[in-house]
Amino acid sequence: MKFGHFDDEHREYVIETPKTPLPWINYLGSKEFFSLISNTCGGYTFYKDAKLLRLTRYRYNDVPMDINGKYFYIKDGDTVWNPGWKPTQTDLDEYECRHGIGYSKFKGVKNGVRADVLTFVPVNDNCEVSRLVVTNDSSAEKSISIFSYVEWCLWNADDDSRNFQRNFSTGEVEVKGSAIYHKTEYRERRNHYAVYSVNAPITAFDTARDSFLGLYHYAGDPEAVLNGKLTNSMASGWSPIAAHQLDVTLKPGESKSYVFVLGYIENPVEDKWESHNVINKKPAEALLAKYDTDAKVDAAFAELNDQWDKLLNIYTVDSSNDKVNRMVNIWNQYQCMVTFNMSRSASYYESGIGRGMGFRDSCQDLLGFVHLIPDRARERIIDIASTQFQDGRAYHQYQPLTKKGNSDIGSGFGDDPLWLIAGTSAYIRETGDTTILDEMVPFDNDESVAETLMEHLRRSFGYVDTHRGPHRLPLIGRADWNDCLNLNCHSTQPGESFQTFGPSEGPVAESVFIGGMFVKYGNEYADICDLKGLTDEAAKVRASVAEMTEILLDSGAGWDGEWFVRAYDSYGGKVGSKDCEEGQIYIEPQGFCVLAGVGKETGQAQKALDSVKAKLDTKYGVMILQPAYTVYHEELGEVSSYPPGYKENAGIFCHNNPWVSIAETVIGRGDRAFEVYKKTCPAYTEEISEIHRTEPYIYCQMVAGADAKFHGEGKNSWLTGTAAWTFVNISQYILGVYPTLKGLSVDPCVPADFGDFSVKRVYRGVEYDITVKQNGVQKGVKQLIVDGAQVEGTVIPYDASKKTVKVEVVMG
Numbered sequence: 117m118k119f120g121h122f123d124d125e126h127r128e129y130v131i132e133t134p135k136t137p138l139p140w141i142n143y144l145g146s147k148e149f150f151s152l153i154s155n156t157c158g159g160y161t162f163y164k165d166a167k168l169l170r171l172t173r174y175r176y177n178d179v180p181m182d183i184n185g186k187y188f189y190i191k192d193g194d195t196v197w198n199p200g201w202k203p204t205q206t207d208l209d210e211y212e213c214r215h216g217i218g219y220s221k222f223k224g225v226k227n228g229v230r231a232d233v234l235t236f237v238p239v240n241d242n243c244e245v246s247r248l249v250v251t252n253d254s255s256a257e258k259s260i261s262i263f264s265y266v267e268w269c270l271w272n273a274d275d276d277s278r279n280f281q282r283n284f285s286t287g288e289v290e291v292k293g294s295a296i297y298h299k300t301e302y303r304e305r306r307n308h309y310a311v312y313s314v315n316a317p318i319t320a321f322d323t324a325r326d327s328f329l330g331l332y333h334y335a336g337d338p339e340a341v342l343n344g345k346l347t348n349s350m351a352s353g354w355s356p357i358a359a360h361q362l363d364v365t366l367k368p369g370e371s372k373s374y375v376f377v378l379g380y381i382e383n384p385v386e387d388k389w390e391s392h393n394v395i396n397k398k399p400a401e402a403l404l405a406k407y408d409t410d411a412k413v414d415a416a417f418a419e420l421n422d423q424w425d426k427l428l429n430i431y432t433v434d435s436s437n438d439k440v441n442r443m444v445n446i447w448n449q450y451q452c453m454v455t456f457n458m459s460r461s462a463s464y465y466e467s468g469i470g471r472g473m474g475f476r477d478s479c480q481d482l483l484g485f486v487h488l489i490p491d492r493a494r495e496r497i498i499d500i501a502s503t504q505f506q507d508g509r510a511y512h513q514y515q516p517l518t519k520k521g522n523s524d525i526g527s528g529f530g531d532d533p534l535w536l537i538a539g540t541s542a543y544i545r546e547t548g549d550t551t552i553l554d555e556m557v558p559f560d561n562d563e564s565v566a567e568t569l570m571e572h573l574r575r576s577f578g579y580v581d582t583h584r585g586p587h588r589l590p591l592i593g594r595a596d597w598n599d600c601l602n603l604n605c606h607s608t609q610p611g612e613s614f615q616t617f618g619p620s621e622g623p624v625a626e627s628v629f630i631g632g633m634f635v636k637y638g639n640e641y642a643d644i645c646d647l648k649g650l651t652d653e654a655a656k657v658r659a660s661v662a663e664m665t666e667i668l669l670d671s672g673a674g675w676d677g678e679w680f681v682r683a684y685d686s687y688g689g690k691v692g693s694k695d696c697e698e699g700q701i702y703i704e705p706q707g708f709c710v711l712a713g714v715g716k717e718t719g720q721a722q723k724a725l726d727s728v729k730a731k732l733d734t735k736y737g738v739m740i741l742q743p744a745y746t747v748y749h750e751e752l753g754e755v756s757s758y759p760p761g762y763k764e765n766a767g768i769f770c771h772n773n774p775w776v777s778i779a780e781t782v783i784g785r786g787d788r789a790f791e792v793y794k795k796t797c798p799a800y801t802e803e804i805s806e807i808h809r810t811e812p813y814i815y816c817q818m819v820a821g822a823d824a825k826f827h828g829e830g831k832n833s834w835l836t837g838t839a840a841w842t843f844v845n846i847s848q849y850i851l852g853v854y855p856t857l858k859g860l861s862v863d864p865c866v867p868a869d870f871g872d873f874s875v876k877r878v879y880r881g882v883e884y885d886i887t888v889k890q891n892g893v894q895k896g897v898k899q900l901i902v903d904g905a906q907v908e909g910t911v912i913p914y915d916a917s918k919k920t921v922k923v924e925v926v927m928g
C-alpha cells in the first residue's frame with residue numbers, strides 16, 4: 117500500500133495523507149543552517165551542531181507522535197486548522213505534502229480557504245524561509261486570522277532537556293515590529309541570537325509559551341489562538357516562543373502571501389549591543405531584508421534548484437527501469453548529501469545530542485558524495501584525519517562545532533583506521549588530486565605533531581598490520597563495523613554501555629571482517645604508494661595483503677567450510693561458525709571478503725555467497741546473521757542483547773546488503789546482484805509502505821528480520837551508511853562506472869534482462885556520454901569504443917584536453 121507517489125519530473129515525493137505510518141521527513145539546508153521537517157510540519161532547526169546550537173525544540177518519544185514543529189494556524193470562524201494538519205489535527209478538505217530536494221511544500225484546504233506553504237533554507241544564508249500563501253477559493257469574502265508558532269530551544273539541546281532548575285529562569289526575548297528575537301544567555305557569554313519575523317505588520321504576538329498555549333494546553337489547542345487574540349506577552353524565564361498574529365481579509369479568489377524568516381545571527385563580541393542590554397539587530401535586519409518580497413524568495417528558491425540541477429547532473433542514468441533511474445538520479449544521491457551533512461547526529465531516530473560525526477561513518481559517507489562536492493570531501497578527510505591518534509587508532513566520533521575527537525561513544529574500534537584509507541582513496545580516484553597526501557595534518561588535533569596525510573594512511577594500515585591475534589587475523593578491539601560485537605567488554609550489569617564499558621582491547625579477540633577490509637583497502641593503499649613512487653612500500657603492503665588473503669581462506673583461521681568465520685572471541689572461540697549454536701553465519705565477512713576479491717579463484721567466494729542466499733536471505737533483504745541469538749552472551753556483547761530479528765541481532769541491516777550485491781558483481785552474477793539491490797530499495801519497497809513504514813524515498817538503517825514480530829518493518833531512516841554503499845553499488849558496480857586512479861572504468865554487471873542503458877558522468881572536468889549495449893549479458897565488456905576508437909580493457913584513458921567524450925560499451 118502506498119501513501120503517496122513519486123513525481124520524478126519535479127524530483128519530489130508527493131505525500132497524499134498526513135497519516136503516514138511514521139513521520140516522513142525531509143532535510144533543509146546544506147551548509148551550516150539545518151532543519152528537519154516532517155510531512156505534518158514537525159521538526160526542528162539548528163546551526164552547525166544539533167546538540168550545541170539548537171534553535172527550536174523538539175520532543176522525542178512523545179504523543180501524539182511528532183510533537184513540535186514550526187506551525188501555522190488558520191482561524192476561520194470557529195474552525196482552527198493547520199496547512200500540515202498537525203498539531204490541531206483538524207480534518208482537511210485537501211492535503212498534500214511534497215518533499216523535494218532541499219525544500220518541502222504543503223497544501224491544506226479547509227472551508228474554501230487554501231494555504232500553500234513553501235519552506236527551504238537558502239543556499240547562502242543562515243535562515244529558513246517559509247512562504248505562506250492563503251487563497252480564498254470560496255464565493256464570499258473571508259476574514260481569517262493567521263498565527264505562527266515556534267518554540268525556542270535554549271541552545272544546548274542536551275542541557276535544555278535536563279537542567280530545568282536553571283533554564284526556567286534564563287529565557288529572554290526582545291520584540292521589534294514583526295521581529296521576535298530569542299536572546300537567552302546573550303547577556304553573558306553568547307554572542308548569537310535567533311530571530312523569527314514576517315514581512316508584514318502584525319496584529320499581535322506572543323513570546324511566552326504559557327500565554328500562547330494556556331496552562332495545561334498544548335500546541336494542538338492553543339488558548340490564545342482559540343480566543344482569536346494573541347496577548348503580546350514578553351517571556352521572562354520559563355519557555356520563550358515566537359508567535360505572530362496576522363488578521364487578513366480575502367475577497368473571493370484573492371490570494372495573499374507572507375514570508376516568514378527564522379534566522380540565526382552571530383555578532384562580533386565588541387559589537388553585541390545597540391544600547392544597554394538591547395541587542396545589535398543590524399545583521400538580523402539585513403538578513404530579513406533579503407527575503408522580504410515574493411520576488412526575492414522566488415530568486416532564492418531558483419538558486420537552490422539550480423544548485424541541485426548542477427549536482428545531480430554529475431551522474432545520471434537513463435535505463436528502461438524507472439525505479440533505478442529515480443533512485444540513481446535523485447533520491448539516493450540526495451540521501452548521500454544528507455548523510456554528509458548530518459553524519460549520525462540529527463534525525464527522528466538520532467536525537468542530535470548523542471552521536472556527532474562518526475569516524476568510520478563519515479569516511480564511508482564520503483564514498484557516496486565525493487563526486488558531488490569533492491572540495492568539501494577533501495576538507496572532511498582532513499578534519500577526520502586530524503582526530504586520529506599517532507599510533508593510527510581513532511576516536512570514534514567528533515563534534516562538528518569543535519572538530520575535536522571524543523570518546524563519548526567509545527574508541528579503539530579495530531576497523532576505524534582502515535576507513536580513512538577508503539575515503540582518501542575514493543577522493544583521489546575521483547579527483548586525481550594527490551596533493552591531499554602532502555597536506556600536513558595534526559594527530560589528536562595537536563598541530564605540534566602534524567604529519568602528512570600519507571603518513572596518517574601509513575599509520576592506519578600499519579596499526580592493523582601490527583595488531584593481530586593468535587590466527588594472525590586483525591584484533592577487533594572494542595568492536596569492528598558491527599558496533600555490537602563487543603568481544604572484550606564482558607558486561608554483566610544493566611545499564612553499562614557496551615560501547616564504553618570494560619576493556620576495549622584484548623590480545624585474543626579477532627575479526628575476519630577486518631581481514632576482508634585489510635585486503636580491500638590494503639590494495640587501494642598499495643596503489644596510492646605506487647602513485648607516490650613508493651614501490652618498495654607498495655610491495656611490502658601487497659605481501660601483507662597476500663598473507664592476509666591466505667589466512668582468510670585457511671580453514672584453520674578465516675574459512676569455516678561453507679562460508680567465512682565472523683570472528684574469534686576473547687577465549688579464542690569461533691563466532692559465526694557452523695560449530696556455534698546460534699549466530700552460525702554473519703553477512704559482513706561474506707560480503708566484504710568477496711568484494712575484496714578473496715576466494716574468487718578458489719571458488720570459496722561463490723560458496724560464501726551461495727551460503728548467504730541459502731541461510732540469510734528473506735523477501736525483505738539479507739539478514740545480518742542466523743540463527744538469531746535467543747540468549748544473552750556476555751562474551752559477545754550487544755549483538756546478543758537485542759530481541760531476535762532486530763538491529764544487529766539478525767535484523768536486515770541495509771548497510772551491508774550492498775556489500776553482498778557488490779560481491780555478486782565481483783563474481784559476475786548480475787541477476788543476483790540486482791535481486792539483492794531491489795529488496796531494500798525504497799522505490800521498490802514503496803509498494804509495501806504499510807509494512808515498511810519509513811519514508812519510501814530514502815533508505816533506513818534496519819528492517820526487522822525473519823525472527824522479529826514485525827518482519828519487514830523499517831527503522832532508523834535517513835542517517836545510515838546504506839545511502840553511500842547502495843549508491844556505490846548501483847552506480848559503480850551494477851551500472852559499472854567506476855573511478856580508478858587512472859581514469860573512469862566501465863564494466864557493468866546487470867541482470868540478463870536489464871536492457872541497454874546510458875550514463876552521463878562528469879569526471880575530472882570531462883563529460884562522458886556512455887552508452888551500453890547489453891546483449892543479454894550479465895558481465896563482460898567485449899568492446900570499448902572511445903570517440904570512435906577501440907580501446908583495450910575497461911578504463912577510458914583520461915584526456916583533460918577534451919570537454920566531452922563519447923563512449924560505447926558492448927557487453928559480451
Ligand code: BGC
Pocket residue numbers: 525599600615754763764
Ligand atoms: C547500535 C549500533 C550503533 C551503536 C552506536 C548501538 O546500540 O545497535 O547500530 O552503531 O549503538 O554507538
Ligand code: NOJ
Pocket residue numbers: 460474476477596597598599600764
Ligand atoms: C550504526 C553505526 O553508525 C555504524 O557505525 C555501525 O557500523 C553500524 N551501526 C553497525 O553496528
